[in-house]
Amino acid sequence: MRKTTTLIGVLALASILLAACGGAAPAPTGEPVTIKETVIVTVEVTAEGTGGTEATPVPPPVVAGGERLQAIMDRGTLICGVHGTFQGFGFLDPAGAWTGFDVEFCRAWAAALFNDADAVEFQALSAQDRFTALQSGQVDVLSRNSTWTFTRDGELGLTFGPVTFYDGQAIMARADIVPGPAAGLADLEGANVCVQSGTTTELNLADQFRAAGVSYEPVVFAEQSEAFQAYDEGRCDAITSDRSQLATQGQAVLANFADHVILDLVMSKEPLGPAVAQGDDRLADMVHWVVYGMIQAEELGITSANVDEFLTSEDPVVRRLLGVEGELGSKIGLSNDFIYRTIKLVGNYGEVFERNLAPFGLARGQNDLWTNGGLMYAPPFR
Amino acid sequence: MQITAFWRNVRFLQALGQVVFVLMLALAAGFLYANVSTNLARQGLTVGYDFLTNPASFDIGESYISYEASNSYGRAILVGLVNTLVVSALGIVLTTFVGVIAGIARLSSNWLISRIAAAYVGVIRNTPLIIQLMFWYFGIILQLPAVKEAVALPGPIFLTRRGLYLPGFEATPAFDAWKIYIWVALASLIVIWLIFRWIQNRYDLPPPLWWYSAYLFLPILILWVGFMLQPEPPLKEMIPELAGLNFRGGLRLTPEFAALLFGLVVYTGSFIAEIVRAGIQAISRGQVEAARSLGLTTAQTLRLIIFPQALRVIIPPMTSQYLNLAKNSSLAIAIGYPDLFSIANTVINQTGAVIEVIVIIMLSYLSMSLFTSLLMNIYNSRVRLVER
Numbered sequence: 123m124r125k126t127t128t129l130i131g132v133l134a135l136a137s138i139l140l141a142a143c144g145g146a147a148p149a150p151t152g153e154p155v156t157i158k159e160t161v162i163v164t165v166e167v168t169a170e171g172t173g174g175t176e177a178t179p180v181p182p183p184v185v186a187g188g189e190r191l192q193a194i195m196d197r198g199t200l201i202c203g204v205h206g207t208f209q210g211f212g213f214l215d216p217a218g219a220w221t222g223f224d225v226e227f228c229r230a231w232a233a234a235l236f237n238d239a240d241a242v243e244f245q246a247l248s249a250q251d252r253f254t255a256l257q258s259g260q261v262d263v264l265s266r267n268s269t270w271t272f273t274r275d276g277e278l279g280l281t282f283g284p285v286t287f288y289d290g291q292a293i294m295a296r297a298d299i300v301p302g303p304a305a306g307l308a309d310l311e312g313a314n315v316c317v318q319s320g321t322t323t324e325l326n327l328a329d330q331f332r333a334a335g336v337s338y339e340p341v342v343f344a345e346q347s348e349a350f351q352a353y354d355e356g357r358c359d360a361i362t363s364d365r366s367q368l369a370t371q372g373q374a375v376l377a378n379f380a381d382h383v384i385l386d387l388v389m390s391k392e393p394l395g396p397a398v399a400q401g402d403d404r405l406a407d408m409v410h411w412v413v414y415g416m417i418q419a420e421e422l423g424i425t426s427a428n429v430d431e432f433l434t435s436e437d438p439v440v441r442r443l444l445g446v447e448g449e450l451g452s453k454i455g456l457s458n459d460f461i462y463r464t465i466k467l468v469g470n471y472g473e474v475f476e477r478n479l480a481p482f483g484l485a486r487g488q489n490d491l492w493t494n495g496g497l498m499y500a501p502p503f504r
Numbered sequence: 505m506q507i508t509a510f511w512r513n514v515r516f517l518q519a520l521g522q523v524v525f526v527l528m529l530a531l532a533a534g535f536l537y538a539n540v541s542t543n544l545a546r547q548g549l550t551v552g553y554d555f556l557t558n559p560a561s562f563d564i565g566e567s568y569i570s571y572e573a574s575n576s577y578g579r580a581i582l583v584g585l586v587n588t589l590v591v592s593a594l595g596i597v598l599t600t601f602v603g604v605i606a607g608i609a610r611l612s613s614n615w616l617i618s619r620i621a622a623a624y625v626g627v628i629r630n631t632p633l634i635i636q637l638m639f640w641y642f643g644i645i646l647q648l649p650a651v652k653e654a655v656a657l658p659g660p661i662f663l664t665r666r667g668l669y670l671p672g673f674e675a676t677p678a679f680d681a682w683k684i685y686i687w688v689a690l691a692s693l694i695v696i697w698l699i700f701r702w703i704q705n706r707y708d709l710p711p712p713l714w715w716y717s718a719y720l721f722l723p724i725l726i727l728w729v730g731f732m733l734q735p736e737p738p739l740k741e742m743i744p745e746l747a748g749l750n751f752r753g754g755l756r757l758t759p760e761f762a763a764l765l766f767g768l769v770v771y772t773g774s775f776i777a778e779i780v781r782a783g784i785q786a787i788s789r790g791q792v793e794a795a796r797s798l799g800l801t802t803a804q805t806l807r808l809i810i811f812p813q814a815l816r817v818i819i820p821p822m823t824s825q826y827l828n829l830a831k832n833s834s835l836a837i838a839i840g841y842p843d844l845f846s847i848a849n850t851v852i853n854q855t856g857a858v859i860e861v862i863v864i865i866m867l868s869y870l871s872m873s874l875f876t877s878l879l880m881n882i883y884n885s886r887v888r889l890v891e892r
Contacts, residue, residue: 250853258543278856279549312750314666319837319846320853328563328573340563341760342846344837352840355646356665357759400548 187403191455194262194405199241202228203261206246207347210370210482211267220244223478224265226468227286227396227413231263233467234412234460248345250320253278256399263409265396267364269322274397283396283409286471287366288488288497291326291389294353294368294382295360303386307334314339316349316358326390327362350375364392370482407454414500415461418443419470421491421500426469429462443503450503461503471498540859555855556581562850564842566758577851581861584847585868591765591843592830592872599769599829600822603776608806610781621777628774634835636771641763641839651750662744662751668762669744672755682738685730689723696722710808760841764833772829779821783814815887823880827873834869844868 194200204225205212212222229239247255247266256264257279267289268274270282293310300309307330317324319342331338341358343349346367353361354376361368365384373379396413398406419425422440424432432440441447445459452458468474475486490496510516544551556578563573567583568590609621628636648665649655655663662669696718703711731737744754787810795805834845845865852861 250849253853253856254858257549273854273856312747312752314750319850324562324850325854328561331563332573338563340565341840342565342842342850343840344846344849348838348840351642352646355642356650357646401546 187401188405188455190259190262190399190402191404191408194235198236199243200228200232200235201243201245201260201262202231203245203247203252203255203264203266204228205266207345208267208367208371209374210479210484211366212246212265214244214246221478223287223474224267224396226474226478227265228263230416230464230468230474231409231412233464234408234415234456237457237463237467239467249318250344253280253397256280256397259399262402262405263396263398267367267394268397269392270395270397271322279400280397281400281402281406283398283406284413285393285395285497286413287394289364289366289392289394291323291362291392292365292368292384293360293362293387293389294372294384297381297383299359300383300385303383305383305385306387307331307336310338310360311336312338313359314341314357316341316343316353316361318342318346318349318363319344321363322390322392323362323364330389346371347375362389364394366394366479366484369484370479373482404455408456411454411503412460412464413471415443415464415503416469416471416474417491417498417500418503419461419465420472420498421493424465424470425473426465426467429465433462439503448504549856551857551859553860555857555860558855560851560854562854564847565840566761566842577855580847581844581851581864584842584844587842587847588830588833588836588844588868589872591761591768591833591836591841595765595768595772595829595833596826596876598765599772599776599825602769602773603825604780606773606777607780607784610777611784625774625777628771629778633767633771633832634838637763637767637835637839640767641759645759645763651746654746654751660743664751665759666750667759668757669751670755670757671744672742672753673739674742676736676738676740678734678736679738682730682734685727688730689726692722692726693719713803758841760836760839763839764836764841764843768829768832771832772825775825775828776822779818779825780814783818784810786817787813812887816889819880819884819887823877823884826876826880830872830876831869 202225204220205222206214208222210222212224213220215221225244228242228244232241233239235241245255245261247261247264252264252266252268253274255261264280265286267287268282269289270285274280275282293315295305295310295313299313315327315338317327317340324340324342327338327340341349341352343352346363349361349363350371352358363371365388368384372382372384376382396409398409419429422432422437422443424440424444429444433444433446435441435446438447442450444462444465445451445457449458451460457463469477472486472491475489486494486496488497490498492499557576559574560577560580561573562580564571564580564583566587568586569583571579571583606621606624609617610625612618612621646665648663651664651666654669657663659671661671700711700715703709731739742753742755744751744756746752791809791813792805795809800808833843836843837846837849840846848861848865852858855861
């Protein structure tokens, strides 16, 4: 008898707990729920601005696909998924500061959204977790050297942003086993190749060797750092990854970078860029146009140092870009001077590249502006 | 007869409690299901196993069944499952030897032996397995010499950081005719077992220990006679030799497999050692003294008196160590061995089918574990004390 009472007591307690958990869950669709909440919103209106201040700030209406952007604005920070251990792209340095090319884009979006480049919460993601994190809403934006592919765009339910870095897969091999940078796959007959799992490189590797009819043995690791360590210890004859990774990680991790050769062979196209979850259209717009703004600013010669001088420019292209004229920003739910903020606080595309990637000896190459023979090209701001 | 109100009826209350519990379980499951399906629908994702037939287009380093990049995802997962089974099965057999020897050594009256065993158990049991695997792989195996400077042992066996190369055998056309001798050799094992059992029943004593060598020598003798009778040898020796960047021919143990197997065997062995020690110490001292006074030697005491009784204590916890070994093999992903979990991870990443593949992984490990426990339970019911 006493046992039964205890059992019922425990059950009752458990059901209360369960009910409490259930209360926080989103209501099933189709069932009308009234939520009463008092929200106090403090809106600071600055008298001086960069232009277009006559119009009273009207909070942008939440349009379809704009829920996520609205949630970010309410939260006050952007949650950005980055690499974490990849120097030059996404790296948490020993001092606890986030650095890298991909990281700077997160700062650029935060600058555009909140006029504060530090309003970002970074989350380090592994290659396997990154898309799941985006799908489940754990991060708002993924900026983690991810290749834009058909499957990821279509099947995984993602929307990729503009390409921020045009990369290509390459192979690095020990200098004593290949004749030189001009070596081909045939020189790697029977080689052991280290590769990271869950990457497009893993697939390209199989495709390329199969097409060339060359036999090899892949050694697959969960983390890029483990793959590099095993390669450095001599487990593999070669390692494959994006050229940018081989150049940066090779210098940062390998015992003696001079003993290794990165082959000229380009094994694939790897357009790297940010991604958001499908359905977050407004957020995708923001991500796109901030990156385009940074490219456009470089084309116009606007840098973080001289952007204030351009505010008085007579050039309508410059005036529209910086929000002095027109209302481009408000069309996508942002402040009109969002590009001005980005350039002022983070810099243009070229500055970000020089700061993060030039120290590793990466040349602009195809990531130069279209006017210099590269692929970086922004649609017009009008 | 006194009629109690139904809310005071113990049986009613017990039944009610169980009904409420089942209802709540169902509610919780329903909530989880609804949550997943709402979120999937919001993302426009569908759940299904169609992807399993699509080409995988990634390569796998080592495989015991034929596989190439153009095979399906389903085949790739199967390769991973077989790799897991191989390393688990070998690991379970080897760790039993290591554990039993270490457990007996722990109780040895020899000071050095018992202290070495105690140190082994103390160190290995109290450090995380993943650290040990990293140590064996990066710290020991990858520090072996490169292929060109391979350590050559007689055999020839080559020790390199690319793996351990052993001479192997390859079947020739004459192999089919030789198969009959393999069957005869296997049958001879059963015959020996039957004879020994008959002796035991007839004389109430097992045959002398050295008779047991018949298990080894008789099959070898039969196979050798068959080998000599064939017009051409049914097996051809394959010697590993340096070709290009690596050795070719013969058997090869990859560094990843070796590190994983070694790490699992050493780690689980330390737990089994403690189980064996506890099992032996559970036998009362009087049993040993009685055996001694009957004139049994130490080895006979161990084999005939202590072990049969200790097994009853040892088998149930041993089963959970076997299950742990199989499940711990999923740490292989850290050192690059393509086990089930590692390959399933790649598949998840290439297809985005997270839920489906996780279900496959869970069902695979679950059925492996259930099968192992089933075998161990059958064995356990045979050795346990028969109560009358």
